[in-house]
Amino acid sequence: MFRYVSLIVKNSLRNRRRSILTIGSIAVSLCILGVLIAMYRAMFQGMPTEAQALRLVCRNRVSLTQPIPIYFRDKIQRIPGVHDVMAWQWFGGVYKDSRDPNNMFPRFGVEPDHLFNVNTEFQLPDDQKLAFKNLRTGCVISRALADKLHFNLGDRITLVGDIFPVTLELKVVGIFNEPSNVDILYFNREYLREALPVDSSQRDTVGAFLIQADSPADVPRVAEAVDREFEATPFQTKSESEKAFTLSFLAFLGNLKLFIMAIFGAVTFTILLVSGNTISMSVRERIREVGILKTLGFTPGAILGIVLGESAVISIIGGAIGCLFAAGMCSMIAHSPGSMFMPALKTLGITPLVGLLSLGVALAIGVLSSFVPAWNASRTSILEALRFSG
Amino acid sequence: MAETVIQTKQLQKEFIRDEFHVVALKDVDITISRGEFVALMGPSGSGKSTLLHLIAAMDRPSGGEILVLGENLRTLSDRAIAHWRNAHIGFVFQSFNLIPVLSAVENVELPLKLTNLKKKERMEHAETALNLVGLGDRMHHLPRQLSGGQEQRVAIARAIVTDPDLILADEPTGNLDATSAQDVLTLLSRLNKEFGKTIVMVTHDPHAAHFATKSRHLEKGELLPEGQVPVDWTVPAKA
Numbered sequence: 001m002f003r004y005v006s007l008i009v010k011n012s013l014r015n016r017r018r019s020i021l022t023i024g025s026i027a028v029s030l031c032i033l034g035v036l037i038a039m040y041r042a043m044f045q046g047m048p049t050e051a052q053a054l055r056l057v058c059r060n061r062v063s064l065t066q067p068i069p070i071y072f073r074d075k076i077q078r079i080p081g082v083h084d085v086m087a088w089q090w091f092g093g094v095y096k097d098s099r100d101p102n103n104m105f106p107r108f109g110v111e112p113d114h115l116f117n118v119n120t121e122f123q124l125p126d127d128q129k130l131a132f133k134n135l136r137t138g139c140v141i142s143r144a145l146a147d148k149l150h151f152n153l154g155d156r157i158t159l160v161g162d163i164f165p166v167t168l169e170l171k172v173v174g175i176f177n178e179p180s181n182v183d184i185l186y187f188n189r190e191y192l193r194e195a196l197p198v199d200s201s202q203r204d205t206v207g208a209f210l211i212q213a214d215s216p217a218d219v220p221r222v223a224e225a226v227d228r229e230f231e232a233t234p235f236q237t238k239s240e241s242e243k244a245f246t247l248s249f250l251a252f253l254g255n256l257k258l259f260i261m262a263i264f265g266a267v268t269f270t271i272l273l274v275s276g277n278t279i280s281m282s283v284r285e286r287i288r289e290v291g292i293l294k295t296l297g298f299t300p301g302a303i304l305g306i307v308l309g310e311s312a313v314i315s316i317i318g319g320a321i322g323c324l325f326a327a328g329m330c331s332m333i334a335h336s337p338g339s340m341f342m343p344a345l346k347t348l349g350i351t352p353l354v355g356l357l358s359l360g361v362a363l364a365i366g367v368l369s370s371f372v373p374a375w376n377a378s379r380t381s382i383l384e385a386l387r388f389s390g
Numbered sequence: 391m392a393e394t395v396i397q398t399k400q401l402q403k404e405f406i407r408d409e410f411h412v413v414a415l416k417d418v419d420i421t422i423s424r425g426e427f428v429a430l431m432g433p434s435g436s437g438k439s440t441l442l443h444l445i446a447a448m449d450r451p452s453g454g455e456i457l458v459l460g461e462n463l464r465t466l467s468d469r470a471i472a473h474w475r476n477a478h479i480g481f482v483f484q485s486f487n488l489i490p491v492l493s494a495v496e497n498v499e500l501p502l503k504l505t506n507l508k509k510k511e512r513m514e515h516a517e518t519a520l521n522l523v524g525l526g527d528r529m530h531h532l533p534r535q536l537s538g539g540q541e542q543r544v545a546i547a548r549a550i551v552t553d554p555d556l557i558l559a560d561e562p563t564g565n566l567d568a569t570s571a572q573d574v575l576t577l578l579s580r581l582n583k584e585f586g587k588t589i590v591m592v593t594h595d596p597h598a599a600h601f602a603t604k605s606r607h608l609e610k611g612e613l614l615p616e617g618q619v620p621v622d623w624t625v626p627a628k629a
Contacts, residue, residue, distance in 0.1 A: 003503045004503065007492065007503075292483075292489065295448065295475070297476020299472040300468065382448040383448055383449055
């Protein structure tokens with residue numbers, strides 16, 4: 001088949017306008033498919049890091065928006081297999097002008113004594129850790145956030161609450177490095193508690209607990225034990241691995257998996273029809289040449305291979321261009337403000353595997369869409385083909 | 391005694407066109423020997439092209455026997471026939487039938503792609519064939535950059551590049567002006583005389599038939615005895 005490559009390539013590109021339009025439509029479709037495959041992989045198939053594999057999130061069984069009592073913390077700490085526990089409170093709020101997407105970044109109230117035990121991948125100098133523990137109004141921020149908003153140690157950050165009726169005046173006392181490169185701010189939950197009115201029920205509740213297990217093997221057992229512990233209380237809990245929690249967080253958006261697969265299917269099916277129609281027209285126009293090739297001794301199998309090859313060339317070129325566009329889009333998504341709520345998207349990219357998979361899909365589209373016209377051409381008799389005047 | 395290249399016995403070809411039953415060939419017996427240049431003549435619909443297609447195994451007979459180069463074509467599979475055709479037959483069409491996206495030399499190289507020759511050897515063979523037909527200086531021209539006569543000469547180079555035993559030509563001068571037709575017929579005659587190629591040419595042009603060593607006439611699907619022409623046969627006016 002390799003000796004037919006020059007014929008295949010020249011035939012593929014003989015009608016330049018049609019070839020460019022077909023390649024363009026495949027490229028756009030493959031760009032969408034590439035991004036979808038990359039998202040699916042990042043969200044549903046990404047392996048947790050060593051530190052993530054040890055962590056669980058415990059929240060109210062009813063909803064993430066429902067709080068759980070802070071006193072659960074000590075009970076969780078006593079459960080065998082639990083290495084450390086930290087209260088984890090989503091603050092929300094507004095920093096400066098909320099219309100500027102740069103000012104949107106996650107802010108959590110945490111316990112400074114436990115933050116770096118539970119998140120072992122965070123790197124912060126000891127003096128800054130100490131400052132965070134000692135200064136009630138202190139906050140620590142990720143390097144990515146510091147770089148983005150040009151924060152330095154000692155800077156003041158004012159957060160105006162929306163869920164919580166308070167305004168927090170924070171001072172940056174630490175800038176930590178972490179591998180996933182997210183924009184994030186942690187402040188002392190105790191400062192929030194004190195800032196709330198004395199009669200506020202929010203003082204003694206928390207959004208969730210972040211638990212660190214002794215080993216990854218302990219994670220399922222700890223999750224079950226924690227939920228069993230609070231089964232008889234008005235605040236039943238749901239504990240799950242951090243990865244499972246992230247996915248359940250995504251579930252707020254609906255059945256994302258199904259959604260991605262549905263778009264994937266629709267795009268693939270549409271391009272299959274478009275490509276099939278184009279290849280059919282192209283083969284029909286050249287059916288006389290099929291007769292010539294057969295007269296020269298080309299077998300039906302060779303004709304089949306040549307026509308499938310032509311379609312494969314167009315699809316692969318379209319697929320490769322689509323992958324390049326997809327890489328650009330993935331980079332844009334990874335750097336968009338939305339990715340801060342979905343850290344998995346920070347790693348979004350066209351990896352060699354995703355690229356190969358996308359090109360594989362392109363090739364499959366090319367072969368499938370051209371199979372029927374190629375088969376018909378290969379089975380057309382010489383005389384019938386030679387009679388065809390186009 | 392010369393070796394028989396083509397032998398048909400009681401060869402028949404019938405087909406249904408719309409609701410009509412058409413007898414294209416009726417009990418045709420013909421023998422063609424190696425080194426002959428035979429012109430098959432006859433009016434439109436006489437069955438001469440049908441006979442040529444059966445000899446080239448481009449179609450299957452309805453009855454009778456056909457032996458070409460000692461091979462009973464009725465017994466071969468489609469795949470075997472394709473290989474056989476590539477190895478033994480060179481075909482020249484009326485309308486040249488070159489692949490428009492390939493240059494002259496690439497068109498000539500096409501049949502060699504089915505052989506075990508390496509790329510360099512294939513190109514050498516193709517260049518030799520093009521030199522033989524006098525187009526050594528047009529190797530990299532596309533068909534649209536050539537005149538009709540040149541296109542037909544490229545087609546002849548393509549037909550001879552595999553060194554076939556048999557060259558079949560279906561009205562090879564039908565689309566050419568007088569000068570180009572003369573060149574093509576001279577070339578075919580040269581291939582027959584200098585290289586000993588067996589040629590069967592379908593034509594209705596008596597002038598073209600003069601280049602052949604033998605002419606046979608068909609009428610209404612029947613092959614007339616050697617030397618006999620149809621009763622109402624009139625010599626077509628030359629262009």
